[in-house]
Amino acid sequence: MHKVFAIIKREYKEAVYKKSFIILTLLMPILMIAFSVLPGLVILIKTQKQTKIHVIDMSHEIYAPLQKKLSADTLKSGQPRYLFTSLSVYPQQIDSVLSSEKKLIAAKKIDVLLYVPADVDSTLQVQFFARNVADFDLTSRFKNEISSIISTKRLIAAGIRPDLVKKLTKHVKLNTFKISKSGKESKSGFLQEYFSTFIFIFFLYFTIIMYGAGIMRSIIQEKTSRIVETILSGTNAFQFMAGKIIGQGAVSLTQYFIWIIFGLGLLFAGSHYFPVSKQFMQLNPIIFLYFVVFFVLGYLLFSAMYAAVGSISNSDQEAQNASFPITISLIIPIILFSFIVKDPNNTLVRILSQIPIFSPIIMFARVNLANPPLWEILLSIGILILAIIFIIWIAAKIFRVGILMYGKRPTLPELLKWIRY
Amino acid sequence: MEVLNVEHINKRFDQIQAVNDVSFSIDTGTIYGLLGPNGAGKTTTIRMIMNIIAPDSGKISIFDQRMNDSLKSKIGYLPEERGVYPKMKLIDFLIFLGEIHDTPTSQAKTLARQWLSRFDLISMAESKVQELSKGNQQKLQLIGSFLHNPELLILDEPFSGLDPVNVDLVKEIILEFKKQGKAIILSTHMMDAAEKICDHVIMINKGKKVLDGPLDDVQQQYGHNSVLLEYGGDGSFIEQLPIIEESNNFGNFLEIRLKDGVDLNDLLKAILDKIRIFKVETRRSTLHEIFISLVKGGDSDA
Numbered sequence: 001m002h003k004v005f006a007i008i009k010r011e012y013k014e015a016v017y018k019k020s021f022i023i024l025t026l027l028m029p030i031l032m033i034a035f036s037v038l039p040g041l042v043i044l045i046k047t048q049k050q051t052k053i054h055v056i057d058m059s060h061e062i063y064a065p066l067q068k069k070l071s072a073d074t075l076k077s078g079q080p081r082y083l084f085t086s087l088s089v090y091p092q093q094i095d096s097v098l099s100s101e102k103k104l105i106a107a108k109k110i111d112v113l114l115y116v117p118a119d120v121d122s123t124l125q126v127q128f129f130a131r132n133v134a135d136f137d138l139t140s141r142f143k144n145e146i147s148s149i150i151s152t153k154r155l156i157a158a159g160i161r162p163d164l165v166k167k168l169t170k171h172v173k174l175n176t177f178k179i180s181k182s183g184k185e186s187k188s189g190f191l192q193e194y195f196s197t198f199i200f201i202f203f204l205y206f207t208i209i210m211y212g213a214g215i216m217r218s219i220i221q222e223k224t225s226r227i228v229e230t231i232l233s234g235t236n237a238f239q240f241m242a243g244k245i246i247g248q249g250a251v252s253l254t255q256y257f258i259w260i261i262f263g264l265g266l267l268f269a270g271s272h273y274f275p276v277s278k279q280f281m282q283l284n285p286i287i288f289l290y291f292v293v294f295f296v297l298g299y300l301l302f303s304a305m306y307a308a309v310g311s312i313s314n315s316d317q318e319a320q321n322a323s324f325p326i327t328i329s330l331i332i333p334i335i336l337f338s339f340i341v342k343d344p345n346n347t348l349v350r351i352l353s354q355i356p357i358f359s360p361i362i363m364f365a366r367v368n369l370a371n372p373p374l375w376e377i378l379l380s381i382g383i384l385i386l387a388i389i390f391i392i393w394i395a396a397k398i399f400r401v402g403i404l405m406y407g408k409r410p411t412l413p414e415l416l417k418w419i420r421y
Numbered sequence: 422m423e424v425l426n427v428e429h430i431n432k433r434f435d436q437i438q439a440v441n442d443v444s445f446s447i448d449t450g451t452i453y454g455l456l457g458p459n460g461a462g463k464t465t466t467i468r469m470i471m472n473i474i475a476p477d478s479g480k481i482s483i484f485d486q487r488m489n490d491s492l493k494s495k496i497g498y499l500p501e502e503r504g505v506y507p508k509m510k511l512i513d514f515l516i517f518l519g520e521i522h523d524t525p526t527s528q529a530k531t532l533a534r535q536w537l538s539r540f541d542l543i544s545m546a547e548s549k550v551q552e553l554s555k556g557n558q559q560k561l562q563l564i565g566s567f568l569h570n571p572e573l574l575i576l577d578e579p580f581s582g583l584d585p586v587n588v589d590l591v592k593e594i595i596l597e598f599k600k601q602g603k604a605i606i607l608s609t610h611m612m613d614a615a616e617k618i619c620d621h622v623i624m625i626n627k628g629k630k631v632l633d634g635p636l637d638d639v640q641q642q643y644g645h646n647s648v649l650l651e652y653g654g655d656g657s658f659i660e661q662l663p664i665i666e667e668s669n670n671f672g673n674f675l676e677i678r679l680k681d682g683v684d685l686n687d688l689l690k691a692i693l694d695k696i697r698i699f700k701v702e703t704r705r706s707t708l709h710e711i712f713i714s715l716v717k718g719g720d721s722d723a
Contacts, residue, residue: 009520229503
């Protein structure tokens with residue numbers, strides 16, 4: 001154990017003092033700030049501004065009810081969200097007024113021009129001019145309100161009593177709730193689900209591939225610098241491999257630890273200054289526990305595979321090719337992500353979440369999205385642990401022979417012989 | 422006292438029998454030369470002793486215990502393929518090597534400083550290994566192999582790449598270890614160096630042990646004594662003597678190789694009355710010559 005510890009210590013020290021480690025450790029918080037603050041900031045900027053609207057209402061029936069309805073919308077500051085001005089225009093002046101108003105929009109003097117033709121009742125066409133027509137909130141708000149004004153008017157014209165119309169045309173409001181395992185309800189939207197799960201999964205994928213491939217590269221370096229035999233003069237191949245895997249794992253957990261401390265600080269500061277960002281960065285301790293469990297298990301599984309590949313390769317190029325199948329099996333869950341989000345309890349997804357090379361990422365995604373039954377989670381973890389023991393056993397056998405081989409890469413039958421040996 | 426006992430070990434790699442039924446034993450306070458051409462099976466034999474690869478059959482014991490990983494710390498091994506961690510500091514590299522041989526960190530640090538001073542590298546202790554010259558890296562690796570004070574030292578080509586000053590330093594240290602009662606195995610193909618320092622020689626060729634014995638015995642048994650003779654008178658009869666294996670006549674100067682079991686006295690008895698002898702000089706054949714003759718003999722057998 002003393003020997004394994006010496007190797008862990010050496011790996012750890014060397015990796016932590018590396019420039020790449022320091023840069024990545026510092027860079028990630030900057031990305032975190034970008035991720036957490038930007039959406040909040042965008043929303044904040046949007047809500048800060050009043051929207052100036054000019055209305056040309058040739059039908060003389062839309063402006064008054066529209067203004068009445070939208071005047072209820074206010075900004076955080078308490079000011080009304082929309083500032084309406086009605087323009088009275090003679091029919092023959094329409095074209096010249098429209099063109100001068102458009103210039104006002106381009107010059108950012110006003111934000112929106114709404115032109116309601118006199119025959120809106122029959123044509124059902126309203127013109128909406130703005131610099132940004134992709135603002136879904138704004139356009140849908142106008143569309144809904146104008147539609148409802150016109151349909152109310154038509155219903156009344158058809159002889160239905162106004163109070164009845166009001167009752168019949170009430171809008172449905174969609175309130176979204178997420179039910180968690182404990183039966184607790186929390187207000188949550190698709191965007192938030194998608195966002196936090198994707199970030200977690202991307203981190204899983206990114207760190208497993210980074211640290212796994214890191215082990216592979218460092219083994220190739222040790223092979224090329226011919227240090228391997230010197231180390232094997234004191235330890236055996238298994239102690240050597242275990243020391244490397246645990247050492248790199250400790251490095252990755254250190255990095256996570258730094259990020260988490262930073263993230264929590266950011267969350268605290270964020271919820272203080274940008275209330276909106278809290279919505280995107282909700283940290284559930286249980287989810288977090290699963291994250292650590294699946295990261296550690298996934299890391300052990302993949303780092304053992306990468307270590308075996310490193311031991312049979314003579315150059316980074318060669319290792320890159322040989323490790324392609326491993327990399328692919330890590331990418332598949334990422335490719336399937338949108339499919340998993342759509343239906344996390346789909347039979348195929350449930351099966352994939354039990355297969356060891358996919359389960360660290362897919363089961364974690366399901367835990368996040370679908371609250372799968374506990375037995376499924378435990379089964380997945382159990383299978384994963386068995387697979388890790390099996391893979392480490394095989395990897396150690398390949399490692400033991402491969403580490404002292406130089407020159408050609410062994411063929412598959414040769415590898416099988418080593419494993420049986 | 423017996424330190425290492427190798428009994429009938431075999432190792433086969435695909436089509437090649439790398440080591441074929443090799444046995445020998447190593448005692449304390451003795452320097453052994455493990456000699457043989459490239460590809461003879463020296464490194465494979467050493468790797469099996471170090472438990473880095475397992476023999477197909479046979480038994481290896483260290484201090485009467487069957488070799489296992491926990492005994493590795495009793496052995497100091499300098500592989501022929503040496504490497505370093507270029508980015509580590511000299512002192513950290515040595516401490517690390519001490520630690521993987523079960524030496525406590527603080528003790529490894531003290532020993533590392535002592536040895537760095539002895540090898541004139543102490544001023545570089547806090548520098549990175551990659552800043553050293555090749556020769557100095559070699560010295561560092563050598564220190565690493567015996568920092569943990571092992572009972573048995575196996576050095577694979579310890580002199581290659583060293584300048585004459587450092588060759589002498591390494592020889593001095595090896596002799597010191599011998600005095601301390603350690604057992605030392607030098608694996609080398611540099612015969613003149615082995616001849617000067619080894620007490621006992623084990624030769625391997627094509628996976629088989631071809632020779633095993635104390636250096637003196639080996640030279641007596643396998644070395645052919647050459648005699649250089651300067652004389653006056655008619656010496657043509659000398660070449661016809663039955664005790665002569667081979668001769669070379671330069672007129673008044675004769676180079677003679679005697680047959681096995683014949684010594685200079687026998688030759689002198691046979692020629693003393695017939696010619697005038699001006700000068701006689703004997704020369705023992707070198708390990709190199711013995712090695713070459715044995716290896717060539719092995720070739721003709723095959």
